[in-house]
Amino acid sequence: MNEKRLHRDASKSRTLRTFADFEERGPEAIMRAVQTEDFPVIKQFVAPVLALAVIGAAHAVDLSDAQRAEIEARIKPVGDVCLQGESCGGAPAAAAAAGGAAAVIDGEGTYNMACMACHATGAGGAPKVGDLAAWEPRIAKGVEALHNSGLNGVAGTSMMAKGGRADLSDEAIIAAVDYMIANSQ
Ligand code: HEC
Numbered sequence: 001m002n003e004k005r006l007h008r009d010a011s012k013s014r015t016l017r018t019f020a021d022f023e024e025r026g027p028e029a030i031m032r033a034v035q036t037e038d039f040p041v042i043k044q045f046v047a048p049v050l051a052l053a054v055i056g057a058a059h060a061v062d063l064s065d066a067q068r069a070e071i072e073a074r075i076k077p078v079g080d081v082c083l084q085g086e087s088c089g090g091a092p093a094a095a096a097a098a099g100g101a102a103a104v105i106d107g108e109g110t111y112n113m114a115c116m117a118c119h120a121t122g123a124g125g126a127p128k129v130g131d132l133a134a135w136e137p138r139i140a141k142g143v144e145a146l147h148n149s150g151l152n153g154v155a156g157t158s159m160m161a162k163g164g165r166a167d168l169s170d171e172a173i174i175a176a177v178d179y180m181i182a183n184s185q
Helices: 003-012 014-025 027-035 039-084 092-104 107-119 132-139 143-152 170-182
Strands: none
Touching: 107 170, 132 143, 132 170, 143 170
């Protein structure tokens, strides 16, 4: 092994010298070159490889960010629908309507909130819930008539339309009437 030849080949082509030596004599030639003043040549060969690796890694990160952003953008609308609605395929408006209906179906809750003040105490002559005798003749008029009284009130009495709660939905009032009837017969 002679270092002169290494220098001569290096003057021709540094990369060729490195690969040729590696093929010819194996890693030992490279190690020997590293120990000589040719060491910077090895670094010059390695540096571009490292640079390519870094560039490749940076590119991979960029791609990953882009993919993540794309996935998030794609998932977001679906997630919103799923959060607001019953199912991912449902329209938000329909889901909101379903949620509202679920809230007003609570007849007991509506009664406690809007009707109990009079119908638990009998204030103003209101038939008390649970007073079977007071409710029997009213129930005899039919559920439709009682729903109508709940919605429109009873003229000439303190039973106002919707018990004075015009902000409540018809469904809420009907549910409250049903609750009152169910607990008064
Ligand atoms: C301010 C007091 C008051 C409130 C509040 C009130 N009611 Fe009444 N309600 C009355 C009175 C008084 C009567 C009896 C009217 C009559 O003489 O037939 C009555 C009667 C009724 C009747 C029977 C009507 C009939 O045709 O026999 C229903 C049903 C009824 N109320 C439902 C409701 C519901 C539902 C609510 C709550 C959303 C409510 N009320 C809130 C005072 C009230």
